Amino acid sequence: MTDWIDIAPLENVPMRGARMVKTAFGCVAVFRTAEDEVFALDNACPHKAGPLAEGIVHGKSVTCPLHNWVISLETGRAQGADEGRVATYPARVENGRILLDRAFLRARVAA
Template sequence: MSWIDVGHIEDIPLRGARLVKTPVGCVALFRTSEAEVFAASDTCPHKGGPLSEGIVHGRAVTCPLHNWVFSLETGQAQGADTGQIPTYDVKVEDGRILLDGTALAGRSAA
């Protein structure tokens, strides 16, 4: 993997999100606890809602448009909803958030 430093963990509020713009689209970084960060597509597959503006709870995010809930671990929709969002490897080292650049390079821009 090729890791890209995308900021400090303190740049994201607890139970909040931050958007990272990449050459292939926007990726949302979600902070669920003191040192836990997840990375996923910012776009809900239902109606294109901005997941970075959704509600982060547990290890999930709720879309702000129609309340679809997605696991931040797997990207899978929860409950009666069907669908999935892409997720990306991310880690925190010495307070810095590192995103897997290899996975982003392989993602389609379409």
Template sequence: MNWIAIGSLSDIPRRGARCVATPQGKIAVFRTADDQVFAIDDHCPHKGGPLSQGIVHGAAVTCPLHNWVISLETGKALGADEGSVRTIPVKVEGEQLFIALEALASKAA
């Protein structure tokens, strides 16, 4: 896999997110309270709300627009809501964060 560096773990507050602009759109990179890192498309499947501005709880994020809860692990809406967002492989090496470039290109095609 071709990994691209996107910053360091300390760039993202615990239970927070940051956005990474890619040719295939904005990616939201989340850090959980226990320092797990996930990357998903930065738009809610419901009305396109900015998930990166949502509240992180456990391994999920709540959309700031209509309170849809999205799993950071699967990208699927939880509860009675239906829909999903693309998940992007992410890895942490020391403090450095990387996302998989191929995953972006292959899922956009």
């Protein structure tokens, strides 16, 4: 059974935007698409650790504000780069609230 933690109301993350969320297991960047889909990733770009939560959200991707690397919100992979990936975490919206999977966050801390 999945253990979800409630982190914020959906309205706290702007459409086509992101917010950095502090949890008991560390900080996570939460992204919201124009279609109200929500994704959660580590905040550091695999290139030079740029703050992805400050990037531009377009479609199901975010462009790093430092060097324009495009990261898939679904897979965490850097598009057009030979290597580079950001950890992703299960996220969902329920009753207007954003929920993250506690087990995935906990595993991140243990790694």
